[in-house]
Amino acid sequence: MTPDDPKDPAGQHETVPGTSPGASPQGGVVPDSRGEFTPVRTDTPVADPGLPAHQWRxxxxxxxxxxxxxxxxxxxxxxxxxxxxxxxxxxxxxxxxxxxxxxxxxxxxxxxxxxxxxxxxxxxxxxxxxxxxxxxxDHEISEMRHPARSSDEDRTATLxxxxxxxxxxxxxxxxxxxxxxxxxxxxxxxxxxxxxxxxGPTPGEVATEQPYEGAGLANTVWADGMRVVRDVIGTPIRAADLEIGDLVNATAAALYETNEEGELVLEGTERLIANSKAPVIVVRMEPDEIEDVDGRENWTVDGIIAYSKICTHVGCPISLYERTTHHVLCPCHQSTFDLADGANVVFGPAARALPQLALAVDDEGYLVAQSDFDEPVGPSFWERG
Missing domain, CATH: 1.20.58 (Methane Monooxygenase Hydroxylase; Chain G, domain 1)
Incomplete structure (x- = not known):
């Protein structure tokens, strides 16, 4: 039979006697005019299967x-x-x-x-x-969801x-x-x-009774007459070798001192602690560009000035120097210090200026420290005051 046959107009399906149009003779699902299947509806709900039988351990x-x-x-x-x-x-x-x-x-x-x-x-x-x-x-239980509120019944149930x-x-x-x-x-x-x-002990206790040189938060290995040496290589710095605008990453000569056997005096943990507080940046600028700070009139040598390299914010190393403004920038949080004005903070989260190291020149023309820092280096701590 073809769609042109008058007994089957437009290709419609034959109707089985005893069934309604579109219904399946078996009572299941039949294709509709769109070629999809429609499930047979039922009023019987799905029975609750319940929990499986308990298995004893x-x-x-x-x-x-x-x-x-x-x-x-x-x-x-x-x-x-x-x-x-x-x-x-x-x-x-x-x-x-x-x-x-x-x-x-x-x-x-x-x-x-x-x-x-x-x-x-x-x-x-x-x-x-x-x-x-x-x-x-390990008994399995089922529980209906309760309203999300605190009531007497809830408290009783919780207890x-x-x-x-x-x-x-x-x-x-x-x-x-x-x-x-x-x-x-x-x-x-x-x-x-x-x-x-x-x-413990507190920084104050360590300051008075140092178990080793430079111990404690308030102390470093810097001392009167100790030479300023270049970091990593440990060579002393001659004042006459520095030119205007130079910046040198330096540290204390104590980190490179050796004994008679040629071994480093400071080793292990003591060396790590000393090296974390001793680094300084040495900068040379025109002497008349340096602002006078009370009590620090003789802390520089012909425009050569030294400050702690440890940022007073969270202790990052600083050496990004802008020679035209004499500003030094901390790369971690962008705290900016003016080295020509006592290393005061001009921008950023740091709350204190960089500690300054008093400089002098020994008999051979090398830079030396006059003493230790007059204040703790690095970030603030509770006992600093």
Whole structure:
């Protein structure tokens, strides 16, 4: 039969007796005029399948397995306490910056402290997970969503949930787990108390009793008569060699002093600390361009002036110099200091001027310091005042 056949105009389908047009003889879905399928509607809702049957755990049915799981959890908590004690012991046994290396060149103090505290936290976490998986109640429940409001019913339900949770956890009837958990978590506060020792001594105490040269926030290795040397290479700077507009990154000669065996006097942590505070920038400008500052009239040498290279904002190194304005810029947060006017702040977040190093010339014509800085270098700290 073709679409031109008068019995099937426009290619329509035949209607099966007993069915309505567009319906399937089997009662399912039929294609409509657009070639899509329309599902058959039904008034019967989908039944709630409910929760699957509860599967009992081995520890729920075997008292021996239950006791073994309890001992496992308690053992983890006890082991965590042991590692906390080892943390405290390691803190006092291994010195920071000591000669003993452990793994991949890392200091023994760093490795032992990190491992002991990390393993203690891991054991507590694994113990709690094991407790929840093996011993706590695991009955599946379903709950209708409640309105998001605080009512008397909500508070009552919350308290009841806490009571049920406490009862299901078995913490009241498992004193071994409860006591070992409290002990391990309680001992975690000991490292925090021990580490408070690193908050002292105060900068004032270090200033009066220096364990080594330049120790403390308020001190550096600069001293009267110490030569100013070029950074990295350590060669002294002759005043006559500097020209107008020159800027030299310099530091203290103490960082390059050697003993009879040719070894550096300052090494390890002491050298790092000294090198973090000693760097200066040495600039030469016309003497009449330098603004007079009370008490600093003799701190320069023929227009040669030296300031700390450590920014007073957050301690970034400074050496971006603009010779026409005598401004030096910190690359971190754009604090700008005027070296011709006492290194006062002219722009940026820094709150203080750069500390100035008093300069002089020795018998050989090299630049030397007259003393240490008259104020702490670098960012502010609580005790600075």
């Amino acid at each position: 081995p520890t729920d049915v075997d008292p021996k397995l239950e006791k073994r799981a309890e001992r496992q959890v308690a053992g983890m908590f006890v082991a965590a306490q042991v590692f906390v004690v080892l943390f405290v012991v390691s803190y006092f046994v291994f010195d920071i910056g000591g000669d003993g290396d452990a793994i991949l060149g890392l200091g023994a103090s760093t490795v032992t402290l990190g491992l002991c505290l990390g393993i203690a936290l891991l054991l507590i976490g694994v113990g709690i997970i094991q407790w929840a998986r093996k011993l706590m109640g 009841e949930a806490l009571r049920v949770g406490t009862e299901e956890s078995g913490i009241a009837r498992r004193p071994l787990i409860r006591n070992t958990l409290l002990g391990s978590v309680g001992l975690l506060g000991v490292p925090a108390v021990v580490l408070l020792r690193d908050l």
